[in-house]
Amino acid sequence: MVRRLPPRPRGKDCVSPLIELQGVTKVYGEGRLSVAALQELDLRVWEGELVSIMGPSGSGKSTLMNILGCLDRPTRGVYLLEGRDVSALTDNELAEIRNRKVGFVFQTFNLLPRATAAENVELPLIYRGVPRAERRRMAREALEIVNMGHRLTHRPAQLSGGEQQRVAIARALAGNPRIILADEPTGNLDSRTGEEIMGLFQRVNEELGVTVVLVTHDPRRARQTRRIIRMLDGRLVGDDPVPDEEFVRAAPGGPDGKAGEPAG
Amino acid sequence: MNPWESLRLALDGLRANRMRSFLTMLGVIIGVAAVVALVSVGTGASREVTAQVEALGSNLVMVIPASARGRDLRLEDAAAIEARVDGVLAALPNLRKKLTVRWLGRSEEVDVVGTTEDMPQVQRHPVARGRFLSHQDVLYRRQVAVLGSRTAERLFGPHDPLGREIFVAGRPFAVIGVMTTKGQGGIIVPDADDQVFIPITTAQRILGTTRVGSIYVSVAEGTDVGLVTNHIRRIFEVRFNDPDAVEVFSQEQILAAVGNVTGILTILLGSIAGISLLVGGIGIMNIMLVSVTERTREIGVRKAVGAKRRDILAQFLVESVIISLTGGLIGIGLGMLGSEAIARLGRIPSSVSVGWVLVAFGFAAAVGVFFGIYPAMKAARLDPIEALRHD
Ligand SMILES: Nc1ncnc2c1ncn2[C@@H]1O[C@H](COP(=O)(O)OP(=O)(O)OP(=O)(O)O)[C@@H](O)[C@H]1O
Numbered sequence: 001m002v003r004r005l006p007p008r009p010r011g012k013d014c015v016s017p018l019i020e021l022q023g024v025t026k027v028y029g030e031g032r033l034s035v036a037a038l039q040e041l042d043l044r045v046w047e048g049e050l051v052s053i054m055g056p057s058g059s060g061k062s063t064l065m066n067i068l069g070c071l072d073r074p075t076r077g078v079y080l081l082e083g084r085d086v087s088a089l090t091d092n093e094l095a096e097i098r099n100r101k102v103g104f105v106f107q108t109f110n111l112l113p114r115a116t117a118a119e120n121v122e123l124p125l126i127y128r129g130v131p132r133a134e135r136r137r138m139a140r141e142a143l144e145i146v147n148m149g150h151r152l153t154h155r156p157a158q159l160s161g162g163e164q165q166r167v168a169i170a171r172a173l174a175g176n177p178r179i180i181l182a183d184e185p186t187g188n189l190d191s192r193t194g195e196e197i198m199g200l201f202q203r204v205n206e207e208l209g210v211t212v213v214l215v216t217h218d219p220r221r222a223r224q225t226r227r228i229i230r231m232l233d234g235r236l237v238g239d240d241p242v243p244d245e246e247f248v249r250a251a252p253g254g255p256d257g258k259a260g261e262p263a264g
Numbered sequence: 265m266n267p268w269e270s271l272r273l274a275l276d277g278l279r280a281n282r283m284r285s286f287l288t289m290l291g292v293i294i295g296v297a298a299v300v301a302l303v304s305v306g307t308g309a310s311r312e313v314t315a316q317v318e319a320l321g322s323n324l325v326m327v328i329p330a331s332a333r334g335r336d337l338r339l340e341d342a343a344a345i346e347a348r349v350d351g352v353l354a355a356l357p358n359l360r361k362k363l364t365v366r367w368l369g370r371s372e373e374v375d376v377v378g379t380t381e382d383m384p385q386v387q388r389h390p391v392a393r394g395r396f397l398s399h400q401d402v403l404y405r406r407q408v409a410v411l412g413s414r415t416a417e418r419l420f421g422p423h424d425p426l427g428r429e430i431f432v433a434g435r436p437f438a439v440i441g442v443m444t445t446k447g448q449g450g451i452i453v454p455d456a457d458d459q460v461f462i463p464i465t466t467a468q469r470i471l472g473t474t475r476v477g478s479i480y481v482s483v484a485e486g487t488d489v490g491l492v493t494n495h496i497r498r499i500f501e502v503r504f505n506d507p508d509a510v511e512v513f514s515q516e517q518i519l520a521a522v523g524n525v526t527g528i529l530t531i532l533l534g535s536i537a538g539i540s541l542l543v544g545g546i547g548i549m550n551i552m553l554v555s556v557t558e559r560t561r562e563i564g565v566r567k568a569v570g571a572k573r574r575d576i577l578a579q580f581l582v583e584s585v586i587i588s589l590t591g592g593l594i595g596i597g598l599g600m601l602g603s604e605a606i607a608r609l610g611r612i613p614s615s616v617s618v619g620w621v622l623v624a625f626g627f628a629a630a631v632g633v634f635f636g637i638y639p640a641m642k643a644a645r646l647d648p649i650e651a652l653r654h655d
């Protein structure tokens with residue numbers, strides 16, 4: 001795998017966090033019918049971290065991911081992304097941030113059905129105004145990283161679920177984002193394929209140094225990350241590093257068989 | 265996102281639903297084709313009418329009795345105009361009636377026109393063979409006739425009419441001439457080539473009257489037609505002691521009136537066709553709304569990866585504009601073919617006017633924007649989270 005970025009300082013060696021939430025509250029609806037999906041949440045995520053978020057249904061995980069990904073704004077509180085307050089930006093400014101800083105991976109893949117794998121991966125680059133040839137090159141590179149370099153012209157319907165999710169990860173990676181946000185990325189996959197996808201996230205995190213935050217209901221998946229955040233009723237109720245002895249390396253899965261090898 | 269990308273996206277979207285795109289386009293095609301065809305026919309008809317009126321002779325003033333007053337014009341009135349009004353070259357009395365004309369076994373209903381030797385000059389319609397009526401023919405009420413080229417054809421076929429005897433309303437007439445083919449008339453004025461000219465005096469005797477139907481006054485080049493018209497009016501005002509006994513109007517006045525009527529007709533036809541274009545536009549809006557709903561999730565994905573409002577707006581708006589512009593172009597082509605077909609079938613000339621084609625095209629483009637903007641704005645305003653949740 002090509003290392004595209006110079007090694008960045010990791011974890012708490014870094015001066016300021018990549019993500020900082022200060023008293024973030026998200027309220028849906030108004031008056032007596034209102035629901036506080038997030039309540040006075042404080043959270044810091046440093047560059048290069050691999051984080052999982054766990055919690056029962058309705059605890060606010062997706063709400064948090066949407067705010068982290070700038071798809072939504074907090075009702076109250078401050079969100080600093082790379083030290084910049086993004087809690088009150090306009091729709092267009094948020095779109096710009098999503099385009100350049102964030103890569104999303106969804107439970108249901110969300111590929112455009114009529115577009116080929118390469119075209120799907122190019123999507124964020126189109127909105128960044130990257131010229132066509134350059135786009136092609138970047139898309140191919142991203143697909144090669146997820147071991148889908150041989151499926152450039154396949155359409156989603158011609159791909160298995162795991163392959164679709166790989167393409168989706170390539171799409172998230174294509175624009176060189178600072179952070180990848182994945183809401184239950186293995187939720188629609190069988191456990192073997194899920195394992196492969198988790199291996200991919202581990203590789204992307206370790207070899208490319210991309211920060212990854214993912215939501216999961218599966219404790220094994222959580223132990224495949226380096227830090228587990230637990231939520232309940234819109235609050236953080238746990239935030240623990242995964243000790244090295246508990247950390248699970250995803251079983252080898254990718255066609256190149258390198259996914260399971262230790263990084264570096 | 266640059267405009268080419270929007271165009272590419274829009275084309276992709278249209279290609280994904282070829283049949284639907286085509287059917288939507290059909291509404292615009294029909295609308296534009298109707299505007300172009302109907303307006304072309306309208307314009308062509310109005311040109312033809314103008315040409316016919318002009319063919320009556322230039323610098324012409326017409327005098328006809330006011331329909332309600334029951335005053336008759338007489339030969340002396342023509343003579344008086346000729347004698348007393350400055351700048352008048354000739355005053356040509358006319359008496360026209362459809363009569364049965366026979367030659368041997370053949371019998372036709374033809375416009376018989378009583379006139380004088382001045383007709384060829386006033387109406388710029390020369391004789392082809394033989395001669396036209398002479399002053400003597402008129403003076404002595406001779407039973408001589410000059411045939412229009414079409415009448416000659418109808419009555420005599422391959423035979424030479426000159427010197428033959430025909431019967432007009434049962435009386436014998438000698439054919440002394442045949443007119444040249446003028447090739448005009450038929451819509452609002454009689455077909456100039458399908459008439460039989462006889463001396464006005466003879467015509468009055470056949471019909472048992474002393475009146476004339478109308479007087480065509482030919483005015484010298486450079487004379488103020490308005491002055492001549494007023495002078496003629498005054499003559500009749502004195503004679504009948506009634507300012508409105510006759511109607512006197514110049515060729516320009518007729519042309520203006522005809523132009524008014526045909527102009528209104530053309531706009532009316534165009535507007536009716538325009539309504540169908542409007543209906544086509546509503547079709548576009550309908551389909552675009554369906555398309556936005558169907559593609560809600562796609563819109564969510566695009567927004568999640570960084571599409572701005574204006575990117576989504578452009579994608580959908582360009583789609584509807586492509587539909588309307590392509591429909592417009594095809595419609596213009598079909599409209600031109602259609603107007604040609606109507607012209608051939610209906611013997612109405614048609615004239616495709618560049619101005620109206622541009623108007624139709626511009627209107628189609630406007631329809632695309634106007635009816636596309638609401639669905640496109642709806643798409644652009646979608647909340648990405650809700651759009652992603654849509655199924
Ligand atoms: N658009 C909305 N309008 C109103 N309430 C909402 C909306 N979105 C989420 N909620 C509420 O906010 C709370 C948190 O929802 P969220 O989707 O973040 O939970 P989650 O932890 O992702 O659950 P799951 O594990 O089932 O995905 C829930 O009570 C939910 O009903």
Ligand SMILES: [Mg+2]
Nearest residue numbers: 061062063183
């Ligand atoms: Mg959720």
